[in-house]
Amino acid sequence: MTDQIDTEFVRGQFPGLSNGWILMDNAGGSQILQSGIDRISGFLTNEFVQHGGSYELSQKAENTLHEARCAAQLLVNAELAEEIIFASSSTVSIANLARAMKSQFAAGDEIILSTGDHESNIGAWEQFEKIGVTVKFWPVDPVSLTLKLDDLEPLLSDKVKLVCVHHVSNILGVANPVKEIAEVVHKYGAKICVDGVAFAPHRAVDVQDWDIDFYVMSLYKFYGPHCSVLYGKYELLLELDPIYHNFYGKEIVPGKLEPGDPNYELTSAIPCIPEYLIELGRRSGGQGSSRELLCAGFEAITRQEDYLVNEVLRFLGARNNCSIVGPAVNVNSSRLPIISFKVGGMDADEICQAMDKYKIAIRFGEFHANRLIESLKASENNGVVRISLAHYNTIEEVRALIAALTQVFEGQRYEENAGCSQA
Numbered sequence: 001m002t003d004q005i006d007t008e009f010v011r012g013q014f015p016g017l018s019n020g021w022i023l024m025d026n027a028g029g030s031q032i033l034q035s036g037i038d039r040i041s042g043f044l045t046n047e048f049v050q051h052g053g054s055y056e057l058s059q060k061a062e063n064t065l066h067e068a069r070c071a072a073q074l075l076v077n078a079e080l081a082e083e084i085i086f087a088s089s090s091t092v093s094i095a096n097l098a099r100a101m102k103s104q105f106a107a108g109d110e111i112i113l114s115t116g117d118h119e120s121n122i123g124a125w126e127q128f129e130k131i132g133v134t135v136k137f138w139p140v141d142p143v144s145l146t147l148k149l150d151d152l153e154p155l156l157s158d159k160v161k162l163v164c165v166h167h168v169s170n171i172l173g174v175a176n177p178v179k180e181i182a183e184v185v186h187k188y189g190a191k192i193c194v195d196g197v198a199f200a201p202h203r204a205v206d207v208q209d210w211d212i213d214f215y216v217m218s219l220y221k222f223y224g225p226h227c228s229v230l231y232g233k234y235e236l237l238l239e240l241d242p243i244y245h246n247f248y249g250k251e252i253v254p255g256k257l258e259p260g261d262p263n264y265e266l267t268s269a270i271p272c273i274p275e276y277l278i279e280l281g282r283r284s285g286g287q288g289s290s291r292e293l294l295c296a297g298f299e300a301i302t303r304q305e306d307y308l309v310n311e312v313l314r315f316l317g318a319r320n321n322c323s324i325v326g327p328a329v330n331v332n333s334s335r336l337p338i339i340s341f342k343v344g345g346m347d348a349d350e351i352c353q354a355m356d357k358y359k360i361a362i363r364f365g366e367f368h369a370n371r372l373i374e375s376l377k378a379s380e381n382n383g384v385v386r387i388s389l390a391h392y393n394t395i396e397e398v399r400a401l402i403a404a405l406t407q408v409f410e411g412q413r414y415e416e417n418a419g420c421s422q423a
């Protein structure tokens with residue numbers, strides 16, 4: 001078998017892949033498309049003026065921001081471009097949302113959070129405990145390492161106003177069924193806020209089909225610039241409090257939710273992402289509307305990622321010194337290419353640092369999902385090692401990773417044996 005995607009075309013779009021490194025820290029940050037770099041540079045060169053002026057160039061710059069909103073609208077399949085709110089990062093997007101929702105909560109209300117979430121979708125909501133809101137945790141099932149709907153239902157009641165959940169954990173790598181979760185949450189009259197950061201670069205998001213109220217993603221992990229997108233249903237955005245100047249009325253959507261304005265030059269790059277996915281879809285035999293081509297692009301991504309993921313899972317699963325932190329099999333492409341593991345007798349940092357010699361970038365730690373790591377009792381030995389792949393990684397790179405890890409593991413066994421003979 002060979003790569004399941006046109007790697008020559010794909011890799012040719014990302015200049016950062018030509019620096020001799022094997023980049024497998026993509027859930028930390030992906031590479032940006034050349035077309036995104038060109039857009040940023042073009043904006044700074046030709047349109048770098050303040051919005052809101054009556055002159056033509058100012059309006060052109062403003063239109064560039066609108067095009068970015070339309071691009072993000074296509075990415076999540078929102079009904080309206082105005083349902084897209086930009087910020088500098090998902091952490092900021094969620095903190096802004098919490099600030100804008102505060103007046104909707106009162107003492108006695110409840111919020112459900114999940115132990116599997118990145119701290120971004122926990123800390124911002126825990127603040128509400130100060131006003132008498134009760135926070136309850138939906139735990140990750142310790143056996144299947146997934147969120148189980150059966151564990152959510154007993155937590156729900158008419159006191160619950162909001163359920164916050166990750167689409168994919170940045171450690172466990174498996175996709176949660178957000179459509180089913182949203183259906184249950186809505187049955188109780190609550191809203192749902194989904195952290196889609198680790199999902200969006202790998203599979204097509206569809207907020208309308210899934211009936212999601214709020215959805216967040218970071219574009220610097222999604223082949224784009226360092227900024228984030230918060231999607232919100234238009235009628236829910238209208239209900240939010242303005243968090244810009246006090247003269248911004250409630251009806252000013254999305255402006256009232258973008259304090260200080262979005263970063264114009266970075267947001268100008270956003271159309272590069274759907275354009276690339278559409279081209280990938282077209283080259284993979286997709287047909288139809290922009291959205292259909294974009295989805296075909298994601299199907300091509302899924303094929304390549306499945307191929308790579310299965311290879312890594314097979315390798316780790318066959319070693320008796322490795323334990324995978326997350327589901328060990330990829331059922332129906334639900335296992336995204338974020339694979340964490342621990343190695344008996346070795347520190348996670350030791351393994352990652354040993355990879356430097358091979359110019360392979362992987363990461364160790366708790367990944368700001370400290371509560372999950374604690375609940376799994378996985379914090380000793382400096383947390384977990386995480387391999388996070390993207391569709392632009394190749395099978396050759398995965399084999400180089402496996403060879404390097406094998407050498408590091410064998411080296412450790414050799415040292416252990418040497419230690420035994422000395423004893």
Ligand SMILES: Cc1ncc(COP(=O)(O)O)c(C=O)c1O
Pocket residue numbers: 027028088089090091092118120166168169170195197198218228
């Ligand atoms: C699952 C998940 N959620 C949220 C975040 C925070 O994103 P940002 O860095 O854009 O604030 C991250 C960052 O790694 C993440 O992996």
